[in-house]
Amino acid sequence: xxxxxxxxxxxxxxxxxxxxxxxxxxxxxxxxxxxxxxxxxxxxxxxxxxxxxxxxxxxxxxxxxxxxxxxxxxxxxxxxxxxxxxxxxxxxxxxxxxxxxxxxxxxxxxxxxxxxxxxxxxxxxxxxxxxxxxxxxxxxxxxxxxxxxxxxxxxxxxxxxxxxxxxxxxxxxxxxxxxxxxxxxxxxxxxxxxxxxxxxxxxxxxxx
Amino acid sequence: xxxxxxxxxxxxxxxxxxxxxxxxxxxxxxxxxxxxxxxxxxxxxxxxxxxxxxxxxxxxxxxxxxxxxxxxxxxxxxxxxxxxxxxxxxxxxxxxxxxxxxxxxxxxxxxxxxxxxxxxxxxxxxxxxxxxxxxxxxxxxxxxxxxxxxxxxxxxxxxxxxxxxxxxxxxxxxxxxxxxxxxxxxxxxxxxxxxxxxxxxxx
Numbered sequence: 001x002x003x004x005x006x007x008x009x010x011x012x013x014x015x016x017x018x019x020x021x022x023x024x025x026x027x028x029x030x031x032x033x034x035x036x037x038x039x040x041x042x043x044x045x046x047x048x049x050x051x052x053x054x055x056x057x058x059x060x061x062x063x064x065x066x067x068x069x070x071x072x073x074x075x076x077x078x079x080x081x082x083x084x085x086x087x088x089x090x091x092x093x094x095x096x097x098x099x100x101x102x103x104x105x106x107x108x109x110x111x112x113x114x115x116x117x118x119x120x121x122x123x124x125x126x127x128x129x130x131x132x133x134x135x136x137x138x139x140x141x142x143x144x145x146x147x148x149x150x151x152x153x154x155x156x157x158x159x160x161x162x163x164x165x166x167x168x169x170x171x172x173x174x175x176x177x178x179x180x181x182x183x184x185x186x187x188x189x190x191x192x193x194x195x196x197x198x199x200x201x202x203x204x205x206x207x208x
Numbered sequence: 209x210x211x212x213x214x215x216x217x218x219x220x221x222x223x224x225x226x227x228x229x230x231x232x233x234x235x236x237x238x239x240x241x242x243x244x245x246x247x248x249x250x251x252x253x254x255x256x257x258x259x260x261x262x263x264x265x266x267x268x269x270x271x272x273x274x275x276x277x278x279x280x281x282x283x284x285x286x287x288x289x290x291x292x293x294x295x296x297x298x299x300x301x302x303x304x305x306x307x308x309x310x311x312x313x314x315x316x317x318x319x320x321x322x323x324x325x326x327x328x329x330x331x332x333x334x335x336x337x338x339x340x341x342x343x344x345x346x347x348x349x350x351x352x353x354x355x356x357x358x359x360x361x362x363x364x365x366x367x368x369x370x371x372x373x374x375x376x377x378x379x380x381x382x383x384x385x386x387x388x389x390x391x392x393x394x395x396x397x398x399x400x401x402x403x404x405x406x407x408x409x410x411x
Contacts, residue, residue, distance in 0.1 A: 023277055034273060039263050048266055055269075056276045063277065125259045146253055147260030152223050164386055167223050174219070178248055 012071040019066050026063050033076045034059070036148050037083055043131055043143070044087040046094070054090060058083040076148060077158035084140060084159065130173070133180055138173035141166050211241055213380075218246070220379055229372035 017025035038055050045051035061082050062069075069078050127147075130139055137159070144155045152170075156163045214235055221228060228236070236242045 027274060027277060031270065034270065035265060038265055038269060039260060042263065052266065052269065056273060059273060059277055060280055125263065126255055127259055146256040151225060167220060168386065170223055171219055174249065174252065177252055
């Protein structure tokens with residue numbers, strides 16, 4: 001039976017073995033989160049290759065710093081903290097060393113059919129709209145909430161903010177998403193006709 | 209206005225993983241606007257969750273990751289995993305930021321002291337208006353204590369809602385604290401210490 005206590009015990013055991021240098025134990029600990037992390041980094045990095053590089057770097061950093069992980073806390077939140085910081089560092093480095101060669105390289109990468117398919121899928125996704133509409137912090141908390149299904153407490157520990165701040169960020173992110181015409185055009189309510197944007201506008205309430 | 213407050217409370221509680229309770233459920237059941245909002249929120253959540261997991265991943269990702277870890281991970285000797293540098297991004301601007309924060313606090317205190325200085329014969333610009341408006345706004349907020357709604361509930365013989373009302377009051381107080389956070393503590397203290405009955409009569 002896979003109870004939370006059993007899961008915690010397993011995580012503690014795996015992290016202890018990883019701390020002793022067991023690569024297999026670390027892989028067992030980290031691999032369930034790799035896909036979610038990769039999808040998150042695909043939104044953060046300029047290309048698929050960069051996202052994969054970031055993922056590998058994240059895993060290596062996590063393995064190298066496994067002694068800093070407290071098994072009582074969620075492993076996914078810890079991994080996301082490392083990934084977010086690496087993505088920010090990479091973004092800063094890219095911003096300072098933006099040269100023409102780099103741009104050319106990305107143009108070449110863009111001809112990769114899988115990447116083109118990937119970019120098309122992203123363009124059609126609501127997450128793409130979120131990326132453009134929301135601030136990086138708002139995007140991060142929205143991703144951790146709905147893509148990773150984390151609680152507010154876990155998100156707060158992952159992004160290094162208070163729970164109240166996370167709730168405020170979530171509220172603002174949802175409000176922006178609901179009121180944006182872009183989102184309204186993409187999602188339709190289950191009754192099929194009313195765009196989401198209409199729901200956030202002020203209407204008189206009949207119930208006192 | 210009331211629906212806006214209700215929706216804020218609902219979002220606050222749902223994000224905290226708390227149940228809505230009978231009072232809120234009853235309101236949502238009878239309020240078309242809140243129903244629409246809840247439905248829109250749910251649709252947004254479902255769509256975001258679904259689309260996040262639908263994104264295709266590059267083929268062979270797990271294998272490449274395993275190979276990288278096996279290759280580079282084995283080069284990290286056991287017991288020497290600690291890097292020399294902390295993973296937290298150390299900001300060189302941190303001392304400057306602290307100094308700026310201290311200066312801002314000092315400025316706020318001085319400005320507040322000037323605004324609230326008694327016997328200020330010729331107030332500068334909008335200062336009296338600001339203080340008056342804050343008092344006026346504070347007068348519109350009823351002074352809520354955790355017992356107030358409970359007494360009300362007992363009067364109306366709706367004792368089953370007591371626990372929910374107490375919980376709601378706590379939530380509202382937290383939300384009000386969050387809203388009032390940017391206001392200087394001196395002003396907040398002044399607002400709290402003035403009874404609501406007096407506040408409503410002040411200009």
